[in-house]
Amino acid sequence: MTDVKDESILKKAWDRFVRSEEVNGPWERTVDAAIFSSWQRSRAYGVDPWQIQGARCLSPEEIQHKKHAYRELIEISIPLMEQLYDLVKGSGFMVTLCDQNGILIKVIGDEQTLQHAQEIQFVEGADWSEQAMGTNAIGTCLYLDSPLQVFAAEHYSLACQWWTCSAAPIHRFTGERIGVLNMSGPSAKVHAHTLGMVVSAVWAIENQIRLIEKNRNDEMMQRYLEATVQALNDGVAIVDDALRILKVNALFLKIFGLSEADLQGVFLERVLQFQGDSHLLSGSRAITHKELKVFVPSSSREVRVFIDIQPIFGKHSEKMGSLVLFKEVKKVRQLVNHITDSRAKVTFSDIIGQTDVFVDCLTEAKLAARSDATVLLMGESGTGKDLFAQAIHHESLRRNKPFIAINCGAIPRDLLGSELFGYVEGAFTGARKGGSAGKFELADGGTLFLDEIGEMSLEMQVLLLRVLQSKEIIRIGGQEVLPVDVRMIAATNKDLHEEVLRGHFREDLFYRLHVIPIHLPALRERKQDIPLFVEHFIKQFSEQLGRNVHSMAPDALLHLMHAPWAGNVRELQNVLERAVLRANGGVLSLEHLPKDLLLKEQVEAYPRALNLPIKEEIKKDALIRSIRQCRGNFKEAAKYLGISRSTLYRQLDKYGLRAEGRGFE
Structure with missing residues (x-):
């Protein structure tokens, strides 16, 4: 010691x-x-x-x-x-x-x-x-x-x-x-x-x-990697520098219809064949969002994918392998449509109208929804062609697929082709890297609504006709033929038959579109529906604008019934929105309507308006609405209308409505 x-x-x-x-x-x-x-x-x-x-x-x-x-x-x-x-x-x-x-x-x-x-x-x-x-x-x-x-x-x-x-x-x-x-x-x-x-x-x-602890951390990192790879919304393949498969996730197997047993120690190029670019994985540069076809030899399947490749390098900058991500093109399209809400929101029950001519249009549209035939919606601007297009799609077997709308008159003619058919990378100056899908691809499986088709150039009409005939497209600047399954609905405010005679619209395309023609009436042809629109829009705008407007005075309603409505329902909608915004009380009156809407002979008080030579059913409807507003109280109704009680009784007797207010509550 x-x-x-x-x-x-x-x-x-x-x-x-x-x-x-x-x-x-x-x-x-x-x-x-x-x-x-x-x-x-x-x-x-x-x-x-x-x-x-x-x-x-x-x-x-x-x-x-x-x-x-x-x-x-x-x-x-x-x-x-x-x-x-x-x-x-x-x-x-x-x-x-x-x-x-x-x-x-x-x-x-x-x-x-x-x-x-x-x-x-x-x-x-x-x-x-x-x-x-x-x-x-x-x-x-x-x-x-x-x-x-x-x-x-x-x-x-x-x-x-x-x-x-x-x-x-x-x-x-x-x-x-x-x-x-x-x-x-x-x-x-x-x-x-x-x-x-x-x-x-x-x-x-x-x-x-x-x-x-190192072994535990290694295992934990391995489990984290496994969880991350499996959680990705992409198909994942990790390969070494020789392109031997080291790891794949479940989505990779699902996209290509493979099983893990098929992949153990196998080279990726034996499992998947990249058409058009066989050396894609050999390089040392990252690749982002490249679209290509992949052939799967084991099942003879062909899958269209977006591919991202991220090379993996060692500490001495030597390439060790690659992380390869696959997105199925059709799934990306579905995701885009979901995010951008490319769905038809309008149903037939949302469309307002009870006149015979309009009900006939609804009947035709409901029949059209049962088929995949091309529909041509005709009518003046503001008659609701876009609503009919959405309702037809919503009632069809394609209701759960995309509804893509494009206004042919709002896009410059030289850009309409790339919007409809898409383009490949380098197709023109400013083309997006990797190219871009067109509306036909985005609408695949669903409905494509071409509004204002009468504005389409003759050159573009030729391309559209070819797509309708072949159900295939070729992107601008590309060569690959892409099959598309699209139901077509077109709309126009022009007389396409007249445009054909003038040489402005192709006759063969006209007949391709004219399979189920539906002519929507102008608002002046269905004035009996105006009270329904008034009630609907007053309620809608009162809620949106935080107002307490609940009705319209009969004299104001009668003036709306006599307006020419060159802009149809869209014009009426704008007038009522402005009126609700200007209203101080619960009832819209003449003072809330735009002055240029009213004719000189229409600015008299309501008693005189009752004597105007207008359709008797409109007078009758105005009386009924006024008395209902006063809960069947004739005295209050006469006061509300600004007429004497005896005048009110004469009008009620004339239309057989007196019966002690029955049916007005």
């Missing part, structure tokens, strides 16, 4: 310290500085230096819970604790493992040594922190976070002074302290090398912990 401290000197120094109230004294020079500082802390903690056994110990249940929490550290440490114990076996030494708070969680030693340890409660579950036992190798090592040997009377508590203890803290790779390894034995057998043995064992434990 070497480097043995003088136990008697230490004992005297300890005795003087614990009996004296002085902080410093002659004993300070005979005690190691770290030990002396610990004595001072122990006194401040209120530790009893005369205690002959540990004061704190966990219950059996708490001990089991603690062991379970530290089971990994215990499992790693036991083999090294046993090796350490084998070196000192029979010498009275024991090996202990503690948690980061100084609680003993594993003890190894011979029976006699363990019995001595039990006498001072140096057992599993005991608390040997500085706060509990004062200066000791376990607790002080934790405080200093460094290896430490405490000999005999260097211990603050009398219970420990028969022992010499060597302890070292155990850390994770992150620096987090997770426990302490300690070796304790008779003070007479103290040796400086004991601490070195403990430090070496701790080093081995920490290396084992690092290895386990």
